[in-house]
Amino acid sequence: MAKSKxxxxxxxxxxxxxxxxxxxxxxxxxxxxxxxxxLRKVSMIERCLPVESVVDFGGxxxxxxxxxxxxxxxxxxxxxxxxxxxxxxxxxxxPSLRSGVDxxxxxxxxxxxxxxxxxxxxxxLAYDVLPHQIDLIHTLTLMLSKTRxxxxxxxxxxxxxxxxxxxxxxLLSGSKAYGLIPFKEKWAExxxxxxxxxxxxxxxxxxxxxxxxxxxxxxxxxxxxxEIVYREFWRGWLPKSSKWRICGxxxxxx
Ligand SMILES: C[S@@+](CC[C@H](N)C(=O)[O-])C[C@H]1O[C@@H](n2cnc3c(N)ncnc32)[C@H](O)[C@@H]1O
Numbered sequence: 001m002a003k004s005k006x007x008x009x010x011x012x013x014x015x016x017x018x019x020x021x022x023x024x025x026x027x028x029x030x031x032x033x034x035x036x037x038x039l040r041k042v043s044m045i046e047r048c049l050p051v052e053s054v055v056d057f058g059g060x061x062x063x064x065x066x067x068x069x070x071x072x073x074x075x076x077x078x079x080x081x082x083x084x085x086x087x088x089x090x091x092x093x094x095p096s097l098r099s100g101v102d103x104x105x106x107x108x109x110x111x112x113x114x115x116x117x118x119x120x121x122x123x124x125l126a127y128d129v130l131p132h133q134i135d136l137i138h139t140l141t142l143m144l145s146k147t148r149x150x151x152x153x154x155x156x157x158x159x160x161x162x163x164x165x166x167x168x169x170x171l172l173s174g175s176k177a178y179g180l181i182p183f184k185e186k187w188a189e190x191x192x193x194x195x196x197x198x199x200x201x202x203x204x205x206x207x208x209x210x211x212x213x214x215x216x217x218x219x220x221x222x223x224x225x226x227e228i229v230y231r232e233f234w235r236g237w238l239p240k241s242s243k244w245r246i247c248g249x250x251x252x253x254x
Contacts, residue, residue, distance in 0.1 A: 004036075004116055004173070005032055005033075005035055005036070008036040009031060009035040009039075010040040010169065011039055012035055012042070015043065015046070016070065016074055018044075019073040019074040020073060021066075021070065021073055021074065025064075025089070025094055025097060026063070026066055026235075027064070027090045028061075028062045028063065028088055028090055029064070029066065030237075031061060033237045034236070034237055036234060036236050037154075037234070037236040038063075038066070038237075040232065040246075040248050041067060041125075041154050042067070043151065044152050044248050045071060045075065045123070045125070045248055047155060047250060048073065048122075048123050048149070048150040048152070048250065049128070050226075051122035051123045051150065052078050052079065053077065053078065053079035053080070053122045054077050054079070054080050054081070054123040054124070055081045055082075055083060055113065055121040055123075055146060056071070056081070056082040056121065056124075056125045056127075057084075057108050057124060057125060057126050057127075058081050058083070058084055058108070058126075058127070059084060059125065059127070060082070060086050060087065060088055060091065060127070061086055062088075064078065064097050065082050065091060065097055065098070066092050067112050067125055067127065068080050068081075068082040068101045069097065069101060070177070070214070071098060071099075072101060077123075078103050079121070079172050080100065080187070081101075081103075081121065082102070082103050082104070083103075083108050083117070084103075084105065084161070085105065085106060085107045089215070095152050099151060103180070104116070108143060109135065109138065109139040109142065109143065109144060114142045117146050120146050120148045121147055121148065121154070122147075123147070123150045123151075124143060124144075124146065124147040124150070124151050125142075125152050126143060126151065126152065126153045126156045127152070127155070128155045128156075130155060130210065130212070130217075131155055131156070131209050131210045131211070132208055132209065132213070133208075134208060136169070137220065137239045140220065141224070144224055144226070147253070148174070149252065149253055150205040150250060150252055151226055151250075151251040151253075152246075152248075152249070152250055152251075153217060153247065153249045153251070154247060154248045154249070155212075155246065155247065156238065156246050156247075157211075157212055157214055157217070157233075157244065157245060158211045158212065158213050158243070158244065159214075159244075159245055160215060160241050161241070167211065167213065167219050168213040168215075168216055169210060169211070169212050169213075169216050170211040170212075170245065171209075171211075172209040172210070198209075215247060216232075217247075225253060225254060226252065226253055226254070228249060228251055229239040229250050229251065230248075230250035231247065231249050231250075232247070232248045233245045233246065233248075234246050
């Protein structure tokens with residue numbers, strides 16, 4: 001393992017103490033590759049403390065609800081809800097992943113489902129979910145309507161310098177233009193999965209991808225009354241040659 005990866009993992013271990021979170025329980029997580037991103041995402045939550053409630057939008061795939069559990073066990077947040085339309089096998093099999101987390105299976109882009117979340121939350125996590133929404137603005141509006149103080153966004157973004165304009169939003173389905181399709185460096189190894197991102201016929205939202213510049217995200221959030229209070233960018237699990245970066249953005253309601 002590269003030295004920097006080891007450093008991120010040991011920082012993450014320290015950050016998770018004291019808690020009963022056992023990394024071995026999270027069988028879907030590739031700790032070595034994702035350690036840096038997980039550390040940064042957890043640290044973003046820590047920056048917003050103290051809060052009394054959190055909603056983790058889309059907390060399941062390949063993380064088995066880790067961020068919800070960190071909120072509950074490590075940060076002692078009293079009310080923790082996780083919303084996802086998908087349920088992982090590991091989550092079903094292992095009760096220690098589930099205990100104490102109020103899991104709601106459903107689609108957070110649907111108004112009917114969102115009306116079942118009665119009370120708003122102090123903090124919301126939107127970690128790697130916005131690029132997959134069919135109607136991004138509609139879904140974001142619903143998510144913000146359930147959030148009182150802090151809204152955290154982390155996901156791959158197109159750096160400003162890769163795009164001709166500020167405030168860019170690009171639907172990448174069916175587009176190979178300008179080499180914007182992310183992860184194309186990996187196609188050779190994982191053709192079936194990643195090639196779907198260039199197939200316009202696919203409307204499965206897990207292969208539906210919006211490319212955004214940070215300025216787009218900041219502008220849209222500002223229009224809804226949210227100001228940016230923290231931003232960082234890193235490469236994480238993206239290939240070295242990738243034009244993309246991963247962002248960590250904290251917004252506060254003003
Ligand atoms: C790429 S994963 C991100 C997992 C995790 N939040 C992370 O940071 O690694 C996206 C997750 O969001 C869920 N998801 C995306 N859009 C959704 C929606 N509209 N309603 C419910 N779940 C959704 C998917 O099922 C999946 O579990």
